[in-house]
Amino acid sequence: MEEETHTDAKIRAENGTGSSPRGPGRSLRHFACEQNLLSRPDGSASFLQGDTSVLAGVYGPAEVKVSKEIFNKATLEVILRPKIGLPGVAEKSRERLIRNTCEAVVLGTLHPRTSITVVPQVVSDAGSLLACCLNAACMALVDAGVPMRALFCGVACALDSDGTLVLDPTSKQEKEARAVLTFALDSVERKLLMSSTKGLYSDTELQQYLAAAQAASRHVFRFYRESLQRRYSKS
Amino acid sequence: MAEPASVAAESLAGSRARAARTVLGQVVLPGEELLLPEQEDAEGPGGAVERPLSLNARACSRVRVVCGPGLRRCGDRLLVTKCGRLRHKEPGSGSGGGVYWVDSQQKRYVPVKGDHVIGIVTAKSGDIFKVDVGGSEPASLSYLSFEGATKRNRPNVQVGDLIYGQFVVANKDMEPEMVCIDSCGRANGMGVIGQDGLLFKVTLGLIRKLLAPDCEIIQEVGKLYPLEIVFGMNGRIWVKAKTIQQTLILANILEACEHMTSDQRKQIFSRLAES
Numbered sequence: 165m166e167e168e169t170h171t172d173a174k175i176r177a178e179n180g181t182g183s184s185p186r187g188p189g190r191s192l193r194h195f196a197c198e199q200n201l202l203s204r205p206d207g208s209a210s211f212l213q214g215d216t217s218v219l220a221g222v223y224g225p226a227e228v229k230v231s232k233e234i235f236n237k238a239t240l241e242v243i244l245r246p247k248i249g250l251p252g253v254a255e256k257s258r259e260r261l262i263r264n265t266c267e268a269v270v271l272g273t274l275h276p277r278t279s280i281t282v283v284p285q286v287v288s289d290a291g292s293l294l295a296c297c298l299n300a301a302c303m304a305l306v307d308a309g310v311p312m313r314a315l316f317c318g319v320a321c322a323l324d325s326d327g328t329l330v331l332d333p334t335s336k337q338e339k340e341a342r343a344v345l346t347f348a349l350d351s352v353e354r355k356l357l358m359s360s361t362k363g364l365y366s367d368t369e370l371q372q373y374l375a376a377a378q379a380a381s382r383h384v385f386r387f388y389r390e391s392l393q394r395r396y397s398k399s
Numbered sequence: 400m401a402e403p404a405s406v407a408a409e410s411l412a413g414s415r416a417r418a419a420r421t422v423l424g425q426v427v428l429p430g431e432e433l434l435l436p437e438q439e440d441a442e443g444p445g446g447a448v449e450r451p452l453s454l455n456a457r458a459c460s461r462v463r464v465v466c467g468p469g470l471r472r473c474g475d476r477l478l479v480t481k482c483g484r485l486r487h488k489e490p491g492s493g494s495g496g497g498v499y500w501v502d503s504q505q506k507r508y509v510p511v512k513g514d515h516v517i518g519i520v521t522a523k524s525g526d527i528f529k530v531d532v533g534g535s536e537p538a539s540l541s542y543l544s545f546e547g548a549t550k551r552n553r554p555n556v557q558v559g560d561l562i563y564g565q566f567v568v569a570n571k572d573m574e575p576e577m578v579c580i581d582s583c584g585r586a587n588g589m590g591v592i593g594q595d596g597l598l599f600k601v602t603l604g605l606i607r608k609l610l611a612p613d614c615e616i617i618q619e620v621g622k623l624y625p626l627e628i629v630f631g632m633n634g635r636i637w638v639k640a641k642t643i644q645q646t647l648i649l650a651n652i653l654e655a656c657e658h659m660t661s662d663q664r665k666q667i668f669s670r671l672a673e674s
Binding site for chain 2: 200206207224225226227228271274275276277278279306308309311312313314315350351352388389392393396397
């Protein structure tokens with residue numbers, strides 16, 4: 165069953181008016197999410213942020229190889245598939261980041277000696293890829309019914325050469341930026357679960373960007389809520 | 400900078416626990432906390448309310464609430480762990496606050512004690528059959544757990560057979576075990592499922608819907624063709640009708656039932672009844 169929700173998630177800076185959809189840099193791109201689109205995995209979700217699109221599938225709790233089983237909790241695996249080519253080192257590092265985020269949130273102790281596998285497939289990459297993968301993974305885990313203690317979302321931001329913050333950057337903005345930061349935040353108290361940063365920035369700037377990301381995550385979580393309410397309203 | 404302060408206030412406001420009663424029937428998300436009825440007074444406007452200690456032996460006013468699937472006890476509140484609609488069932492008789500649970504849509508089955516499931520025999524090792532029930536581990540079924548089975552009179556079970564049984568041991572730490580007899584030693588419909596027929600998989604929510612007491616779908620299907628049907632709580636349905644064509648039609652109807660409204664279903668049934 166396909167459930168599609170489109171939302172225009174925009175926030176504006178206090179002083180910006182911005183008539184164009186991407187205003188003075190503090191607005192998130194258009195979101196869309198679709199759940200339960202694949203028939204084989206136990207849960208699947210497709211998440212779109214502007215032109216970046218990731219399709220994630222979740223299998224679990226399923227059988228695990230004896231060499232990988234953990235006696236008191238579930239083994240969480242993430243396999244990130246790039247759009248073209250074989251997975252390389254960059255994918256491995258992103259997999260680790262996504263896995264650490266999921267492990268903090270999934271209640272693995274309820275399913276010991278099982279495996280939960282998350283497979284995000286990159287469909288198109290137009291910036292903020294890691295954030296989009298995190299969002300798709302969260303929606304897919306919810307769709308699969310894996311018990312979680314909170315929801316999580318990914319927010320990316322880029323810092324361009326004159327110091328202005330751009331949330332949810334496109335690939336062009338990421339290339340020209342002096343720093344690109346991706347944060348994973350949880351839904352209960354907007355705490356930081358994971359951060360992945362590249363570039364040059366100062367201590368105070370980090371705190372500011374984290375606060376901006378926390379504000380943006382409100383919109384992402386509101387979008388999750390609307391999307392899931394819509395899905396359950398049809399049944 | 401004023402923004403972080405206002406952000407903090409809003410985020411805390413968003414995570415305040417709500418009373419379970421007010422959220423019944425609504426969609427709840429993982430991470431939400433729910434308050435049980437007797438705590439609502441304490442959480443009222445003042446926050447920390449002082450209560451006079453009572454020195455007489457009054458019965459404790461706490462009610463026992465059962466925490467069902469999708470909910471976990473977190474301190475003295477309920478933490479929602481799955482997304483779905485919050486449901487509540489009043490206790491039939493006596494004390495207790497009833498059961499709260501989350502009605503979620505899932506495809507993956509997790510073994511639960513007492514559930515009747517359809518399994519496929521995958522291996523026979525010594526005195527035990529390994530049965531695939533769709534969970535994370537195959538369940539074990541002893542050859543003595545059939546009606547009238549003794550050491551000399553072994554049941555006729557081959558690899559690949561379908562078994563309808565119930566779980567006697569199913570928890571997260573142990574391998575699930577199933578049997579094909581009830582507590583009195585009678586089969587009661589359980590055992591090896593006969594020849595022919597078709598086994599197919601549906602979501603767990605659909606099975607629960609079909610097994611609900613007054614399910615219209617089953618009554619309508621029964622009027623169409625004479626059939627034999629077995630529902631497993633693990634999402635598997637086995638159906639058998641007189642001809643293969645009828646069996647396939649029934650399987651397609653049941654699979655499509657999930658997405659159809661009742662009007663569409665009635666249309667399809669009336670069209671089939673005519674032909």
